[in-house]
Amino acid sequence: LNPFKNRQTCSVRLKDVYFSYDGENYVLQEINITAEEGKKIAIVGASGSGKTTLAHIMVGFYPVDRGDVLYDNISVKEIGLDVVRENVFLVLQSPMMFNDTVRFNLTLGKNIPENRIWEALEIAQMKDVVEGLPQKLDTLIGKNGIRLSGGQKQRLAIARMILQNPKIVILDESTSALDTHTEYKLFKALQKYLEKRTTIIIAHRLSTVQQADYIYVLDRGRVVEEGTHQELMEREGIYNQFMKKHFMR
Ligand code: ADP
Numbered sequence: 001l002n003p004f005k006n007r008q009t010c011s012v013r014l015k016d017v018y019f020s021y022d023g024e025n026y027v028l029q030e031i032n033i034t035a036e037e038g039k040k041i042a043i044v045g046a047s048g049s050g051k052t053t054l055a056h057i058m059v060g061f062y063p064v065d066r067g068d069v070l071y072d073n074i075s076v077k078e079i080g081l082d083v084v085r086e087n088v089f090l091v092l093q094s095p096m097m098f099n100d101t102v103r104f105n106l107t108l109g110k111n112i113p114e115n116r117i118w119e120a121l122e123i124a125q126m127k128d129v130v131e132g133l134p135q136k137l138d139t140l141i142g143k144n145g146i147r148l149s150g151g152q153k154q155r156l157a158i159a160r161m162i163l164q165n166p167k168i169v170i171l172d173e174s175t176s177a178l179d180t181h182t183e184y185k186l187f188k189a190l191q192k193y194l195e196k197r198t199t200i201i202i203a204h205r206l207s208t209v210q211q212a213d214y215i216y217v218l219d220r221g222r223v224v225e226e227g228t229h230q231e232l233m234e235r236e237g238i239y240n241q242f243m244k245k246h247f248m249r
Contacts, residue, residue: 001079003072004087004167009197010072011037012058012088012168017067019053027053028221031067035168035214040199042209044242045218051202054218055172058200060084071168089166093173094150095157099142102130106137106160117163123189124159125182126152151177158186162193169194172202180207187211206243215239 003010017031028050035041043051056062060081069076076084097105106117121127129152133139139146154177175183184207203209210229217225217239225237232239
């Protein structure tokens with residue numbers, strides 16, 4: 001059973017999910033979250049509320065203690081973890097970079113035409129930076145090479161995601177180190193790419209969260225509010241308070 005086969009994307013659903021790291025204390029409880037096919041959902045919440053854990057569960061890093069994770073309404077148990085891991089891509093806040101060339105870090109060794117690499121770099125707002133490097137795509141990163149800033153690594157990771165061409169995209173604070181203007185340009189350029197893919201965005205900035213079709217608010221491992229940005233702003237809840245606070249900054 002492969003819900004991704006011959007499809008551009010599919011839905012993701014967490015159904016009554018419970019998860020603990022130590023087998024005792026649940027860091028996620030009674031989680032019901034749905035990202036419909038081709039839609040963009042956002043998950044917000046204070047630090048420690050369980051967002052990153054949730055992201056890892058959706059990509060198949062951790063199995064759940066109770067409940068189920070479904071893609072196109074088929075359980076991950078039936079689909080198999082290998083198929084999920086192949087089709088769902090998680091971009092983290094502090095992405096890992098191989099001690100290798102810029103090219104390798106983007107293609108992960110796949111044979112991808114040069115023009116597609118530059119296209120992905122352009123979307124990720126990283127084209128000018130790589131063009132300015134001494135050996136461009138063949139420049140070494142890391143121990144024997146150049147040191148990239150946090151924001152540059154984040155942009156490379158976005159370009160890597162584009163080139164890996166996943167069916168479902170999860171962005172966990174993956175543009176947090178960019179200034180608002182660059183982040184805005186990146187999401188604008190990425191819009192067309194994400195349109196065809198179910199996307200889960202974990203973020204703080206109003207401008208980023210606002211573009212989601214539906215938003216879930218997490219608090220101490222539970223979903224405490226959900227709705228569209230408009231709906232949530234009309235309530236005097238956590239989202240409203242949170243957004244006002246972050247927007248003021
Ligand atoms: P968020 O992404 O919202 O900041 P996390 O998912 O990182 O939240 O963390 C949720 C809870 O799980 C926190 O209490 C955190 O301390 C705990 N936690 C996160 N990662 C681990 C881990 N690898 N082992 C044990 N506890 C963890």
